[in-house]
Amino acid sequence: MKAVVWTDTIQVLIMFSGMLILLIFGCKKLEGLDVAWRVADENDRIKFFILNPDPSERHSVWNMIVGGGFIWTAVYGINQAQVQRAVSFSSLSKAKLSLWVNLVCIVSILSLVCLVGVVMFAYYSTCDPVLAGIVTKSDQATITIYGLLGGPLLGLFTLGMLFPWANKWGGLFGLLSSLAVNCWIGFGAFINKVVVTPTSPVTTEGCRLNLTTIETISNITTTSIQKQEDYLIIYKMSYIWFTGLGLLVCVVFGLIVSFITGATDPKKINPGLICPIFDEVLPCLPTKTRKRLHFGVRHEDFVKFSKENPKTMERGGYDRTLYIAENTDKIPHDAIRGFPKHFENSDYNTKL
Template identity: 30%
Template sequence: MEPNFDRWDFAVLITILLISAMIGIYYRYTGGKQKTIKEYLLADQSMTTFPVAVSLMASFMSSITLLGVSSESYQFGTMFCIINIAYIISTPIAAYLFLPVFYRMRTLSVYEYLERRFGHSTRLAASLAYSVQMILYMGIVLYAPALALEAVTGVSKTTAILVIGLLCTFYSTIGGLKAVLITDVFQSLLMFAAIFAVIVVSAIKAGGLAPIWQEAEKRDRFYFTDFSLDPTERHTWWSLIIGGMVTYLSLYGINQVQVQRLLSVRNLESAQSALWWNLPILSTLSFSTLFSGLAIFHYYRNCDPLLEGRIQSRDQLMPLFAVDTMGQYPGLCGLFVSGIFSASLSTVSSAVSSLSTVTLEDYIKPLYKRITNNPLHEARSTLPSKIMAAIYGLVCIGMAFTAGSMGGVLQASLTIFGIIGGPLLALFTLGLCTTRSNQRGVLIGLLIGLIFSFIIGFGGPKPLPTMLDFKADGCVAAINSTLVAEAFTQTDNIALNITTQLLATDEAKVDYFWIYRLSYLWLSVIGFLITLVAGYGLSLLLEALKLADNKQIYLDNQLIDGDLFIPPLARRLGGSQIEEMTKL
């Protein structure tokens, strides 16, 4: 494709990126100037509900959502919207069962809970798994806007990754959580502006919203009724709701990024309100982005840009649409791309902050205390945290260069969360909801769950997903069928796409191992169930064999803190009867 991104667009993009960076600089030199860990990592616990609610959405639903979800409805239809039901079901679980436990502890690292509940080894194992998860995810987040920039400007992915990554690292390191939360609000407005700009422009060109709906129905994009029990089908009600619940709870219930945000407000009620306000914001973005994919499909209904050879991946569809339809308005296309970039800035800064927090609390402080026999002083904790933030930012840049081999950005991100998020959710569930789980049992269960998840998630070969129909007969080059054939022959990307389509239609003839045919949405569920069953079963077995570490039940001949359990169980235990402790 030929990019149509002029100097006005570049001026808008650079200006908006500088605004994000300046917010970080502002909070570096105002207030407490990020001198204390509480201010740097918890925003001095002074934030209000609204910015935290917006930030909860922006932390994970950023460029992945804008590019991936629109591409999802363009290629596979609207079935993915059913996942919003999982969000509705899971929000009260996260708000009223998980969050009160972490809020009472008021700890910087969510994994300190695991040390209090099971022991130090469990804390280290979980924080290590979390670090791997977030580093992999950050690679996808950096890769997605770089892909968009390449599509609309001609700037290489390498240059874009370096520019975005270094800017993220800079303002993440100096601004602290308060800067991140405030920029999230600004950047979220740009995200919604980008999505609604796509819908409005498409509706104007289509003559209203009705033609978009009609074309979607005609070409089988408008689809919500797959109730199949077949676990190998990519999206069904059951995979989206059950898999979506596990993924949501692993993100909003026990993930360091989100819990750290929820702890930045003044009280538990405000934190719970932030979770509830996050729900409509998240769903609005989800539905509008899905519809934007249908709007883009209507515009390219007779000439798919990938078949035409204008793009290398359908994750580039939205920015290409912006260039094709908004390029005649100076700066408008730049504003659109800024929405994608700003969202990634927010997400990367959030993850970098949480990774530095985990490293400081779970590794540096315990090591320092072991070496010196003294705790690391609060005044000396901020500098190591900032250094780690910078290091993690550079690591994420390195991971972005491998993200292109992971497939579509939406499926790749959900796969990463499922592989590690499911087992981690099971680990916390064993601690929060059972009393007989012990450290040795849950550690072995976590290891088994992670091994199975990685084998299923990254093993193969896997069948290619079956896409809906695309047309190229409306392309300009299609005036002469001979020219079309020659163009396809001369373009490597088109040849690869034709091969992909042929393989997809011949799918039934290939005998894939059944475990690799499972929908990616079941990865989190399988990891969760394997870890939960193995961890609890092994805990009971080790206890029966007198091999369990009983400090998980007793601490100085007293019951462990009842506040380490979900509120219904904590009220039932009452912290008084050992017999009650051993009933579960």
């Protein structure tokens, strides 16, 4: 883990250094960041509040808040690399602190990326490098691919953590169906060269290139845009929604298959494995109402980790005397606080 952390640290330093160098030299060429910002604004590239609710809008306030929320939940909630770092800390408070520090770094690096983009546009404002053939294509596959794969996986975890009726067949079918739907839309849009949002006007007036080459490239670009209606409308959906769509499909199909194949009895589930979501988001509700929203899961039998409670000092979770009676024939008699005996000598940190 130390090797991974040091590698990431060096990588982040290189990324920050590279972008700072680009930003400084770009501003020097343009005689200031204010000039770059003015040029971008005059060319209608500075857009903060796009309120169009259309799912085909590439970036808007709504898809960045809602769809972006699903993306970051997948990144920090189920991504093995992120979760591994979080659980490696000795306490929950340290893990939370690391995430706050990470938030500052993420905001900083994204802000730098945006500023570098503004400077680059201003520098090439009179000679678009793609239209002029200086750059043959733009590579933007990373977030799209992560949305295609991260959505189904987030849906699988959500299905298992929030829905006590889910079973293994529901989880398997939900994951596969979600992956199939996401890949169908994502790769369908790629194969059909779908233009989700028409590109803003660009010019090559400042280029010192062969005009015949520029004219040919312009004709090719125009042709590809004219073909944008020869595909299913769903292909126009913004990539920001892929993660949320994957989650929804996985949960819906997973629950349907679970009920068809025999739903799990909530009363027989270890409540430590199901999140009482309504207790967390709606703690103001009456106790009786929240208990009904447990859907049969015996959350009242679960004793959370507490330094003041000696029965949960070492492992947290269940007190042996409170363990659900229906499960005593399936769990070893000497199980301690809900964990089988072979976990007793492990280094598992239940505080996390």
